Structure formats: C-alpha cells, structure tokens
Amino acid sequence: MANPVLSVEGLTTEFATEDGSIQAIENVTFDLYPGETLGIVGESGSGKSVTARSIMHLLDANGRVANGSVRLHEHELTHLDGRELSGIRGTEIAMVFQDPMSSLTPVLTVGTQIVETLREHRDISKAAAKERAIELLADVQIPNPDTVIESYPHQLSGGQRQRVLIAIAISCDPDVLIADEPTTALDVTIETQILDLLDELARSREMSVIQITHDLGVIAETTDRVAVMYAGRIVEQGSIEDVFVTPHHPYTAGLLRSIPRIADIEPEILAGNVPAPATRPQGCNFAPRCPHSTDDCLVDDPALEPVTEEEDVCGEEHSTDGSRQRAACIRTDDIGILDPVPDAERADRPPQSADSASVLDGTDIRKEFTSATSFLDSLLPGGDPPTKAVDGVDVEIREGETIGLVGESGSGKTTLGRLLVSLTERTDGTIRFEGSPLTEVPEGELRSRVQFVFQDPNSSLNPRQTIGRILGFAVGKHTPKADRNQRIDELLGEVGLDPDTQYQYPHELSGGQKQRVGIARALAVDPDVIIADEPTSALDVSVQGQILELLEEIKRERGLSMLFISHDLSVIRNIADRVAVMYLGRIVEMGTTASLFENAQHPYTEALISAVPDPDPRVDAERIVLEGEVPDPKHPPDGCNFVTRCPEAMAECREHDPELAENGENRAVACFLHTNAKRSSDGGD
Amino acid sequence: MSTETPSQVSGSGKSQSHRAWRDFKAHRLALAGFIIVAFVTLVGVLTLVDDTLLDSAIITTLYYSPTEPIFIPLEGPSAAHPFGTDSLGRDVLARTIYGAKVSIQVALTAVLVAAALGSPLGVIAGYAGGRIETVLMRIVDVLLGFPALVLAIGLVAALGFSLTNVIIALGIVYVPQFARIARSAALSVSSEEYVDAAKALGYSKRHIVFREVLPNCLSPLLVQASLLMAFAIIAEASLSFLGLGVQPPTPTWGQMVSSGSGYLTTAPWISVFPGIAIFLTVLGFNLVGDGLRDALDPRESAERRF
Numbered sequence: 006m007a008n009p010v011l012s013v014e015g016l017t018t019e020f021a022t023e024d025g026s027i028q029a030i031e032n033v034t035f036d037l038y039p040g041e042t043l044g045i046v047g048e049s050g051s052g053k054s055v056t057a058r059s060i061m062h063l064l065d066a067n068g069r070v071a072n073g074s075v076r077l078h079e080h081e082l083t084h085l086d087g088r089e090l091s092g093i094r095g096t097e098i099a100m101v102f103q104d105p106m107s108s109l110t111p112v113l114t115v116g117t118q119i120v121e122t123l124r125e126h127r128d129i130s131k132a133a134a135k136e137r138a139i140e141l142l143a144d145v146q147i148p149n150p151d152t153v154i155e156s157y158p159h160q161l162s163g164g165q166r167q168r169v170l171i172a173i174a175i176s177c178d179p180d181v182l183i184a185d186e187p188t189t190a191l192d193v194t195i196e197t198q199i200l201d202l203l204d205e206l207a208r209s210r211e212m213s214v215i216q217i218t219h220d221l222g223v224i225a226e227t228t229d230r231v232a233v234m235y236a237g238r239i240v241e242q243g244s245i246e247d248v249f250v251t252p253h254h255p256y257t258a259g260l261l262r263s264i265p266r267i268a269d270i271e272p273e274i275l276a277g278n279v280p281a282p283a284t285r286p287q288g289c290n291f292a293p294r295c296p297h298s299t300d301d302c303l304v305d306d307p308a309l310e311p312v313t314e315e316e317d318v319c320g321e322e323h324s325t326d327g328s329r330q331r332a333a334c335i336r337t338d339d340i341g342i343l344d345p346v347p348d349a350e351r352a353d354r355p356p357q358s359a360d361s362a363s364v365l366d367g368t369d370i371r372k373e374f375t376s377a378t379s380f381l382d383s384l385l386p387g388g389d390p391p392t393k394a395v396d397g398v399d400v401e402i403r404e405g406e407t408i409g410l411v412g413e414s415g416s417g418k419t420t421l422g423r424l425l426v427s428l429t430e431r432t433d434g435t436i437r438f439e440g441s442p443l444t445e446v447p448e449g450e451l452r453s454r455v456q457f458v459f460q461d462p463n464s465s466l467n468p469r470q471t472i473g474r475i476l477g478f479a480v481g482k483h484t485p486k487a488d489r490n491q492r493i494d495e496l497l498g499e500v501g502l503d504p505d506t507q508y509q510y511p512h513e514l515s516g517g518q519k520q521r522v523g524i525a526r527a528l529a530v531d532p533d534v535i536i537a538d539e540p541t542s543a544l545d546v547s548v549q550g551q552i553l554e555l556l557e558e559i560k561r562e563r564g565l566s567m568l569f570i571s572h573d574l575s576v577i578r579n580i581a582d583r584v585a586v587m588y589l590g591r592i593v594e595m596g597t598t599a600s601l602f603e604n605a606q607h608p609y610t611e612a613l614i615s616a617v618p619d620p621d622p623r624v625d626a627e628r629i630v631l632e633g634e635v636p637d638p639k640h641p642p643d644g645c646n647f648v649t650r651c652p653e654a655m656a657e658c659r660e661h662d663p664e665l666a667e668n669g670e671n672r673a674v675a676c677f678l679h680t681n682a683k684r685s686s687d688g689g690d
Numbered sequence: 691m692s693t694e695t696p697s698q699v700s701g702s703g704k705s706q707s708h709r710a711w712r713d714f715k716a717h718r719l720a721l722a723g724f725i726i727v728a729f730v731t732l733v734g735v736l737t738l739v740d741d742t743l744l745d746s747a748i749i750t751t752l753y754y755s756p757t758e759p760i761f762i763p764l765e766g767p768s769a770a771h772p773f774g775t776d777s778l779g780r781d782v783l784a785r786t787i788y789g790a791k792v793s794i795q796v797a798l799t800a801v802l803v804a805a806a807l808g809s810p811l812g813v814i815a816g817y818a819g820g821r822i823e824t825v826l827m828r829i830v831d832v833l834l835g836f837p838a839l840v841l842a843i844g845l846v847a848a849l850g851f852s853l854t855n856v857i858i859a860l861g862i863v864y865v866p867q868f869a870r871i872a873r874s875a876a877l878s879v880s881s882e883e884y885v886d887a888a889k890a891l892g893y894s895k896r897h898i899v900f901r902e903v904l905p906n907c908l909s910p911l912l913v914q915a916s917l918l919m920a921f922a923i924i925a926e927a928s929l930s931f932l933g934l935g936v937q938p939p940t941p942t943w944g945q946m947v948s949s950g951s952g953y954l955t956t957a958p959w960i961s962v963f964p965g966i967a968i969f970l971t972v973l974g975f976n977l978v979g980d981g982l983r984d985a986l987d988p989r990e991s992a993e994r995r996f
Contacts, residue, residue, distance in 0.1 A: 428886055452892025465883035469905045478901070479891050523887070530891060 009036035010213050011060070011098070011181050016073035018052075018059045020282075027282040029055040029068070030237045034309065037181060042207060042214040044228035044245070046221060048260075048545040050279040051234040053217045057183045061100050062090050077181065096126050099174035103186040105166035109158040115142075115169050116154035119176055126177045141172040146202060162634050164195035168202065175206060182207070183215045188223065192413035192572065193616045194631045200227050200618075201630060219546060221264055222575075222618025225249055233257045236280055236290035239309055243330030245622045251342045253312045253332040255298075256291045258343035263550040265575040267602065267617050272579065273347040274554055275547040278515050289334070297340050309333040346621070363440070364566045365425060365455065365534050366401035370434035372420050392638045394420040396590035397434075397684075399665070400568075402534060407560065407567040409581025409598065411574060411613070415635050416587040418570050419460075422536045425568065426455050453482065456527035458537040458556075462519035462544075466511040472497075472522050473507030479529035496525040500555060517548035524555065528563075535560075536568045541576060553580055574617050578602055583671075586610050589638055589646040592665055596672040606674040608653045645677070653678060720981020726974030730967075733787060734794030741791060749784060756784040757939045764957045774959035776949065785941035786964050792935075792942040793971060796857055796926040797919040803861030804918065805868050809911055812872025813904050817880050827873065834866040842925055846934050853936045856929055860922050871914050875907035882906075913983045920975035927968050943968050 016033040019026045030052035037043050047053045058064050060075050062082065075082040077098055085093070094100075102108045110118060119138040123129060129137070135154070142150035145168040158166055167187060174182055184203060188196040204227060207214045216228055224231055224245070231248050233241040233256065241254040252258040263275040277294035280286065286293055288303035295302065309331045334340070373391035395417045402408055412418040423429040425436060427443060436443045438451060459465035466475060476493045484492045494504045500521040511519055520540060527535055537556065541549040557580060560567055571577050577584055578598060585595045586609065594607040605611040612629040631650045636642055642649050644659040651658065657677050665675040666682035674680060740748045746755055754760075759778040767774045773782035808830075815826040833841070845859035879885065880903060888898045927944030929935035936942050943964040950960030 423886075426890055428890055449892055452890065457887065457890040459883040459887060461883060465887055467884040467902055467906065470901075478888075478893065478897070482892065526887065526891070 007039055009038050010078065011037040011215075012074075012076040013037075013056075013060065014074050014076075016056065016059055016075060017071045018055055018064065018068060019071045020065075021067040022283075028071070028237060029282055030059065030234075031306075032073070033234075033239055034073075035232050035239065035242060037213045037215060039180075039213055040207070040211050041229045042204075042216055042227060044224040044231040045215060045217045045234060046219065046224045046231060047234035048219060048279050048547060050236070050281065052237040053219075053234050054185055055237075056234070057100065057185050057215065057217055061094065061098065061183065063100070092126075095122060095179065096177040097179055098181040098183070099177070099179040100183040100185065101167070101170050101174050101187050103189050105163060105170050105190070106158065108170055109166060111158055114155055114157055115161070119154075119169075119173055122173050122176050137176070138172075141176055142169070144175070144206070145169070145172045146198075147172075163191055164198065164634055167191060167195075167199055171199075171202065171206070175210065175212070178210065179212065181213050181215070183217070185217045186219070187216075189218065189220070192635075193574070193613060194413065195634065196223075196618075197616045197628055197630050203227070220618065221249075221261060221546070221620040225620045225622040226618045233260070236285055237282060238290060238306070238333060240291065240334070241330075241332045242309065243312075247330040249345055249620060249622050251330075252345050253330065253337045253340070253342065254291075254334050255295045255340065255343065257332075258345055259294070259296075260546060261345035261620060262347045263547050264620060265550070265553065265573075265579040266620065267575045267578050267614065268619075270346060272550050272553075274550050276551070278517065278548065279545070297336055299336070301335060307333045307335045310337075312337050361403045361405065363401050363403050363437075365436070365438055365568075366399075367425065367434060367436040368399050370395055370398045370400070370421065370424055370436065371432045372417075372424055372429065373432045390639050393590050393641070394638065395424060395431075396641075398587075398590075398592050400425075400585065400592070402566045402568055404566055405564055406582045407569055407580055409577035409584040410568060410570045410587060411572065411577045411584060412587035413572060413635060415589070415638060417590040417638075418572075418587050419538055421587070422457070422538050422568060422570050426457050426536055427451065428457065453530040454532055455534045455536065456530060456532035458520075458523055458527050458535060458540045460539040460542060462516055462523055463511075465523050466519055468511055470510075471507060472509055472511070472514075475511075475522065476507065476526055476529055479526050482530055492529075496529055499528065499559065500525045515548075516544050517551060520544060520548075520552050521555065524552075524559070528559065532565070534566045534568070536570070538570045539572065540569075542571065542573065549576070556580065574602075574613055586613065589635060589641055591646060591675065592673075593647065593676070594672075594674045595665065596669075596674075600669075600672060606668065606672070606679050607647075607676045608651050608678070609647050612652075645675075717981070719977050720984075723974045723977025723979075723981060726970055727978055730790050730971045730974065731794055731798075734790040737788050737791040738795065741788070749787065753787075754781040754784045756780065756788040756941050764953065764960075766957070767959055773963045774957065776946070776960045777953060777957070782946070782960060782963055785946055786943070786967050788941045789943040789946060789964055789967060790971075792853065792930075792940065793923050793926060793968075795853065796860065797922045797975070800857045800860035800922045800926075801864065801915050801918050803857065804864035805911065805915055807861070808865040808868025809872040809904070809907070810899075811865070812869035812874075813876040813899055813907055815869070816873035816876025817885075817899055817903050823873070827869070830866045830869045833862070834870075838863050838921075839925060839928060842929060843932070843934060846929060851934055851937055853940075856926060856935045860925055863925075864918050864922070867914060867918060868911060871910050872907055875910050876903050879903050879906045909982075913979050916975055916979035916982055920972040920979070923968060923971055923975070 014034050016030060017028060018030045019028045033056055035043065045053045045056060059070050060082065070083050073083070077093065080093060116135060116138050119141060120131065120134040123134040123137055139150045139154055142153055147153050147165060147168050153161070161169065187203065188199050191199060200223065203214065206212065216224065218224060228245050230243065231245050232239045233248065233254065235256045241248055241252065241257045248257060249261065252261060259275040262273040265272050275294065280290065286303070288305055289298070289307050292298040292302040311329045311331050371393070372395040373393050375391045398421060410418045410421065420429060424431045438446050438454065443451065473493055476496055477489055480489050480492045493507055497504050497506055502518060502521050506514070506518070514522070540556070541552050544552060553576065559565065569577065569580050581598050583596065584598050584601050585592045586607065587593070588609050594601065594605070594610045601610065602614060605614055612631045615627065615629045629652065633650050636649055644661055645651070645663050648654045648658045655677065662684040663675040663677050663680070664682035664684045665673050666680040668674045668679045740746055749756060757780065759780050761771065761775045761779040761781060763775060763777050763779040765771060765775045771781050771783065773786060776782055811826055811830070815823040842859045842863045845862060846855050849855040849858060885898060885902055888902050926935060926942065927947065930942040930944030931948040933948070935944065938945065946964040947961045950957065953960055
C-alpha cells in the first residue's frame with residue numbers, strides 16, 4: 006500500500022479549565038491513505054471534533070496539543086508556526102464545518118469569499134479567480150453558478166451554503182479534506198445530495214477525506230475505513246466491513262445495536278453516558294458501561310491492538326498496513342466477534358382497531374404566517390403572500406396509539422403539533438378533544454389532558470429553577486400541598502431519575518437527564534395525550550435509545566396516546582403505530598407503520614425511506630436522490646406541491662392538486678399515481 | 691507527558707499565564723470598583739444615621755461639624771484641615787464625607803425606583819407583544835425623547851427642590867433604560883421552550899411573566915443598574931451644581947463643586963476634593979458594572995469553563 010498522506014500518531018490534546026488541565030483526546034493514532042475516505046465516529050464528548058481541530062491547529066485559545074505528531078506529506082504540522090500553517094491550510098488540507106451559516110461571512114458575496122480564498126493561495130488575477138470560482142460552483146453542482154456567485158449567504162438555502170463551503174474548501178486542490186459533521190444540520194434528502202457530491206469530488210480529484218459524524222449510517226455508506234472514538238480514545242479501527250460487520254470492541258457493537266434501524270429490528274439499550282473528560286474512569290473508559298468488563302479492565306488503558314482473526318490464515322500479509330482491524334480491548338480474544346445486530350425481532354404491535362375512540366382530531370387545520378409585522382405593512386398592497394405552514398390537514402389520534410409525524414424542516418410538522426395543543430393559534434379548521442371542539446373545552450382541562458415534550462432539553466427547562474421547583478409548579482396544579490414532595494419523587498422515579506435530582510439545577514444534568522425531566526414535567530398533570538416534538542434529535546445515539554424506550558414504557562403503562570414528531574424515519578419506524586408523512590404543509594401519505602414502510606406509495610415517502618443511511622455496510626441500497634430543494638412555502642408550485650422534485654411527475658400533476666384519499670386498508674395517499682382525488686376550489690392557486 | 695516537547699509547553703504555558711493575568715486583571719479592577727463602592731456606601735449609610743438620628747453627633751465629636759462655619763475661610767489644606775476650608779469657613783473634608791450621604795441615597799433609591807417601574811413594564815411588553823407592547827414602548831420612547839438631564843431639571847422644577855423630588859425625577863428619567871433592556875431580554879427569553887412549556891401546562895400569565903421570564907432577564911438589568919448608579923450620581927451632582935437639588939446647608943458634592951467654582955484660581959481645593967469624590971465613586975460603579983457584565987455573560991464563562 007502507498008504511503009499515507011496524513012499520519013497522526015499519539016496525538017494528545019489538553020484544555021485548560023478552572024479545575025486544571027483536562028485531556029480531551031488521548032493517544033489518537035491513525036493513517037490516511039491517498040484517495041480513501043476515513044470515518045471518525047463517536048458520540049458527543051468522544052473527541053472526534055477535537056481531533057480534527059488539533060490536526061488543523063484550530064483549537065480554542067485554552068487548548069493545545071500536548072503530545073504526538075501530525076505528519077502531512079513531509080510537514081510536521083504540530084511544529085509549524087502560524088504563517089507556515091496558513092500556507093498549508095487550504096492548499097494541502099482543508100476543512101468543511103457543520104454549520105454552513107456561521108462559517109460564511111454574511112456581509113460578503115459568495116463569489117468574493119471564493120475569490121479571496123483563491124487569491125490568498127494562488128497568484129492569479131481577479132478575473133481569472135472569478136472564472137475559477139464559477140467553475141468551482143459548477144463542480145459542487147450549484148444550479149446557475151454565474152448568478153449564485155453574486156448572492157449573499159442568507160439568500161441561499163442550507164444545502165447550497167454547504168455546497169459553497171465545499172467549493173471554498175476544494176478551491177486550492179487540497180490533498181486532504183476534513184468534513185466535520187457536514188450534513189448534520191441538513192435534511193435527509195439534502196444530506197443524500199451532499200454525501201454523493203463529497204464522494205464524487207473525492208474520486209474525481211483523488212482527495213483523501215476524513216468524514217466526522219455521529220451518524221453510523223452515514224459512516225457505513227460513505228467511508229472505506231472507520232475509527233470509532235469513545236471518551237477521547239480510538240477504541241476500534243479498521244475497514245468499514247470489518248468494524249461494522251464483525252465488531253470486536255464492545256462499544257462498537259453496543260452502539261450499533263442501540264441505533265434504531267429502518268429494518269425490522271428492535272434496538273437494544275446501551276445504558277449510561279459518555280463520561281466527561283474530567284471524570285473518566287481508571288483503566289478502560291468504557292468499562293463501567295461494558296457488559297463484558299472484568300476487574301482487569303479497571304487497571305490500565307487498553308492499547309489499540311490488531312485483533313486476531315481465527316479464520317484468516319494469511320493474517321500477517323496485511324498486518325503492517327493500517328487497514329488491519331484493531332481494537333482497544335484487553336478481552337477481544339475472550340469475547341470474539343460481536344454481533345452488530347441485536348437478535349430481538351421487532352415485537353409485533355397489537356394491531357390498533359380502527360374503531361377505538363378518537364382522543365384528539367382535527368379537520369382541515371390551517372395555519373398561515375404573514376410577514377406583515379406592523380399595521381403599516383398590512384395596509385400596503387403587494388407584500389409577500391402568507392406562508393401556508395399547515396395547509397388543510399386532517400389528523401386523528403386514537404386512544405392508546407402513537408402517530409408518527411415525519412417530514413423535513415419546513416414541512417409544518419412542528420406547527421401542526423403546536424396547533425393541536427393550542428400553543429399556536431390556528432388560522433382555520435376545527436380541532437376536537439374527545440369529540441368536543443377545542444373552543445368548548447375549558448383551557449384548564451385541555452392543559453391537563455394534552456401535554457407537550459420539547460425538542461431541546463437545554464431550552465425547555467428554566468435555568469433558574471431547581472428540578473424540584475420545575476416539577477413542583479406542574480404538580481401543584483393538581484396535588485394538594487402535603488402530597489407534592491411525594492408526587493415529585495414518584496415522577497422522578499418513573500422517568501428513571503434519582504429523587505435527589507430535584508435539588509439540582511438543569512445545567513448540572515446531562516442532556517438525557519434533562520429530557521427525562523421534561524418528560525416528567527409533562528407527566529405531572531396526568532395527561533391523556535402527549536405530543537413529542539423531536540424529543541431525541543438533540544441527544545446522542547445511545548441516549549436517544551434510552552429516551553425512546555422510556556417514552557414507550559410510559560405510554561404502555563399509562564395507556565397514553567402520543568403524537569411523535571420527527572425528521573428521523575428510523576426513529577418513527579420504531580415507535581409509531583401509524584405514520585403520517587408531511588411535505589410543504591400537507592400530509593402526502595398516511596398508513597400503519599409496517600405497511601407504509603414496506604410499501605410506500607407516494608414518491609416522496611419512497612425517496613425519504615431510501616435516503617435513510619443504513620448502518621450495515623453490506624446493504625448497498627439504491628438511493629433515490631431527489632433533485633433540488635423544498636420550494637418556498639410562500640410560492641408553492643402549481644398543482645401538486647411535490648411536482649418540482651418528483652421523479653414520476655406527470656402532466657396532470659402540474660395542473661391539479663391531489664387530495665389525500667383512501668387507498669387500501671388503513672392507507673391514504675395524495676398522489677395521482679394511486680388515486681384520482683383532486684383538491685377542490687383552492688386547488689391550483 | 692510534556693517532557694518530549696518542552697518548547698511547546700513553554701509556548702502555550704505563556705499563553706495560559708497570559709489568560710490568567712487577563713482574568714486576574716479584570717477581576718482586580720472589578721474588585722477595586724467594589725471596594726470603592728462598598729466604602730462610599732458605608733460612609734453614606736453612617737452619615738445618614740449620624741445626620742437623621744444623632745444630629746451629627748458622631749462627626750462633630752470625632753472631627754468637625756460639616757455645616758457650622760467656625761473656621762477661617764479659604765484656608766488651604768493643612769494638618770488641621772486636610773482638604774482645607776471653604777468660603778464660609780467650613781471644613782471641606784467634613785462636608786465631602788457628608789456629601790456621600792446624598793449621593794448614595796440618590797443613586798440607590800432613584801435606580802431602585804427606575805428598576806422597579808421599568809423592568810416589569812419592559813418584561814410585560816416583551817412577553818405580551820402586539821398592541822400592549824406598542825403602547826407601553828411608545829410611552830417609554832416619549833420619555834426617552836427628552837435628554838435625561840433636561841427632563842430631570844423639568845421634573846424637579848415642577849415638583850419643587852428637595853431630595854425626595856430629585857429621587858423621584860431621576861427615578862422617572864431612568865425608567866426607559868430599564869424598560870428597553872428588560873423588553874429585549876424578555877423577547878429572547880420568551881422564545882425559549884420553557885416558556886412554551888409553562889403555557890402548555892396552563893400556568894397563569896402572572897406566573898409566566900414573574901416566575902419564568904423575569905428571573906431570566908435579571909443579569910442584563912443588574913449590569914444596567916450598577917452603571918446607572920454612576921449616572922445618577924453625576925445627575926444629582928449636576929442638579930445640585932445648578933442649585934436645583936438638595937438645598938444648603940446640607941452638603942452635596944455637586945453643590946460643593948458649584949460653590950467653589952468662583953474660587954477656582956485662588957482656592958481650588960473647595961471644588962477639587964468633592965470633584966475627586968464624584969469621579970472615584972462613578973468610576974467604582976462603572977468598574978463593578980463592567981465586572982458584573984463579564985461575570986454574567988454566559989459566553990465568557992463558557993469559554994473559561996472549557
């Protein structure tokens with residue numbers, strides 16, 4: 006094998022904190038070979054971003070590389086000073102960041118930013134640089150590059166901004182591109198486009214790529230080799246097939262087993278949290294969470310050693326290069342190969358009888374947001390048309406069921422959830438709670454029967470109140486004063502928290518614990534319906550599994566109904582009885598979970614399902630890549646809302662608007678491929 | 691671990707100590723400010739007690755009476771009178787000490803009045819939005835339309851010259867400062883999910899405004915309060931200088947600067963020492979305000995934490 010382009014050895018990075026220095030990453034070693042894509046995967050706090058920043062010398066002021074070496078070709082990057090580094094950054098090694106909005110300067114046009122980068126490193130004229138910039142934008146497949154080059158970052162969509170960032174990163178032909186969670190902030194269908202683009206660029210330019218992400222599916226689909234990080238160390242490394250199919254480290258296997266999959270497999274819970282750098286245990290960092298740990302594990306940090314492959318007779322042949330699978334576990338020989346897929350088949354959900362009573366239902370719900378903010382704006386003619394966030398939606402939540410509401414950002418799923426609990430005033434339509442319209446249900450009654458679980462646990466708890474106080478207010482609405490403390494203890498117990506948690510403030514808790522408190526608060530009023538808005542999207546993979554399990558359990562024990570809003574189809578697949586797919590303010594398809602995932606009828610549903618990256622590298626699924634992006638909801642296209650991106654669009658779709666109509670048992674779809682139902686009056690406007 | 695790369699360690703060690711020095715310096719300035727403020731407040735409280743309850747018994751016993759003209763006028767600083775005497779023959783040091791009483795009284799109460807009126811107004815406006823916000827904030831804008839000192843002079847002129855009226859006037863003048871800051875803080879706090887959670891749980895509007903929103907708007911208000919105290923001291927001094935504030939013989943720093951202005955070339959000490967007192971006190975409050983802002987800024991503390 007060729008010599009590595011980038012060789013990281015024994016890299017240790019430390020940060021100064023008020024309590025002395027902590028080591029964010031320890032002894033990280035890996036090689037990157039020409040033309041390959043290396044994935045670094047781990048949960049938050051595993052040190053994957055710190056590794057990238059240490060390589061690039063982009064650490065915050067209080068961080069420094071304490072030890073180790075980073076060799077890029079003939080340069081030792083850890084010894085270079087600022088000027089030498091900036092010559093290498095961009096031309097030999099470049100980086101793409103997670104948030105495309107904050108990585109671009111808002112006051113300069115996209116063109117200026119690319120031209121500046123080019124002229125910084127290359128000795129070319131302004132005109133030539135501009136020409137090159139247009140070529141680069143075309144390379145990253147931005148439509149109309151010669152007009153986009155004059156636009157400002159805020160005029161572009163998230164996906165386009167990420168493309169611009171990639172264009173800047175590759176502008177001076179780097180040999181190594183580090184992509185730090187490049188698609189985390191993007192929707193699934195856009196993620197697919199960007200990953201395809203990165204793959205293509207790497208191949209055509211013979212670039213080596215380091216892909217950093219927490220998403221095991223993305224890693225499995227895009228990388229050749231992978232390094233799994235846990236608590237600042239690489240715990241397993243090797244080719245993607247080896248590591249994800251025959252994992253040797255218990256953490257790799259645990260992580261793979263804990264993620265919700267789109268296939269028919271029940272995920273397993275990986276208990277516990279990633280320890281913070283200051284509280285890492287003695288010995289193996291994973292030992293406290295490891296099902297295989299023994300007392301020997303608590304003695305020393307295990308070294309990253311090649312694993313013995315029993316069947317592989319010619320093992321020594323590739324033992325010298327970096328592609329050999331390695332694991333940092335002293336018990337690999339005893340444990341052997343672990344199974345990345347849990348054995349448990351998905352337990353069949355008891356089929357919900359269609360005639361169980363409806364708890365919360367809405368007909369023709371609409372919500373329009375106007376951009377007119379002042380009295381004067383509303384008087385002036387012209388103006389922007391209102392944004393139809395929710396555009397005539399019918400939903401029904403039946404007793405004891407979980408409805409999964411899935412869609413990309415801007416589909417109106419969160420707005421719909423908020424409308425159902427009257428957190429947002431609807432423009433039109435009727436919502437009924439147990440058959441009586443919301444206007445007739447007293448506010449107090451509604452608030453104690455329907456509760457909301459929020460997306461971001463960092464924002465959903467008042468930072469100035471202790472957990473006990475937060476829950477106390479909620480409990481106080483129903484419970485006599487004398488019983489409140491006992492009730493708080495019960496609630497904390499129900500969500501799996503220690504009763505002493507009530508004396509703590511939110512910032513003292515981990516993300517998962519905070520989300521548990523959020524759930525306890527919703528349960529405090531004994532609701533019948535819970536609307537959960539992306540309750541796990543801000544959490545780590547293993548914590549996500551724990552929270553989903555908790556919600557499932559609470560729902561079962563209390564006989565709750567639930568509306569579960571998510572952009573993540575694998576999560577929906579695992580928790581929902583029925584699924585509704587939203588696109589641009591409308592439900593385009595609805596059905597029971599199993600039938601919808603097995604036999605998607607709407608082309609959008611099909612594309613969404615196929616876009617979910619599968620963590621099994623052996624599955625080489627044909628992905629349906631949707632062209633373009635979600636249209637501006639102020640100006641939806643004529644005819645079907647999806648017509649601009651639909652691979653199956655017909656002439657009829659441009660003229661008429663399909664209506665959601667029954668198509669088979671418990672199924673409804675809004676597509677002319679399957680039904681002929683057209684939306685009346687407001688149809689094509 | 692650092693044995694292999696001594697050059698790097700010393701390099702980043704320098705930047706680390708640089709950071710520590712910067713932090714220390716920032717803390718030290720705030721600490722100095724706090725000491726000044728605490729000292730002036732202590733002196734102010736003592737003189738207040740002395741004046742209202744004991745009829746200046748303490749200062750007369752320990753030093754000289756601040757109001758009795760019993761010395762030779764216009765005598766320069768000496769061992770007997772470290773700050774000299776004024777045109778009527780009163781001890782300038784005794785009067786400067788007594789001046790702290792009025793300054794502290796005005797600064798604390800006026801800012802408290804302004805904060806008590808302005809903060810709830812701003813929080814309600816920011817949380818409620820819509821018409822309530824428009825009406826409340828336009829009233830505030832009208833107040834803000836007048837230059838602060840001009841408005842204060844007008845109010846004092848209308849209400850009459852007295853300490854209470856100066857406090858009321860300054861209290862009203864500083865309402866907009868608090869209202870505007872409280873409103874912008876409330877606007878951002880209102881979009882936090884815990885406010886939605888409170889709505890979803892059916893908490894009363896009063897609970898949401900005073901238990902959920904207001905406590906999270908306090909840090910910028912606290913910073914504003916400490917900075918406004920400095921302004922209030924200057925404003926009171928200006929009013930006294932113009933003869934619109936507290937009336938003689940009660941000494942205030944502004945009035946002393948004013949009365950000494952005629953003797954600036956021959957007896958500068960009459961104006962200079964109370965002037966220095968104003969300067970130091972204002973500086974102290976400003977340093978405390980800056981220190982508070984740094985300490986309460988989440989970004990700053992987050993950086994220090996990691």
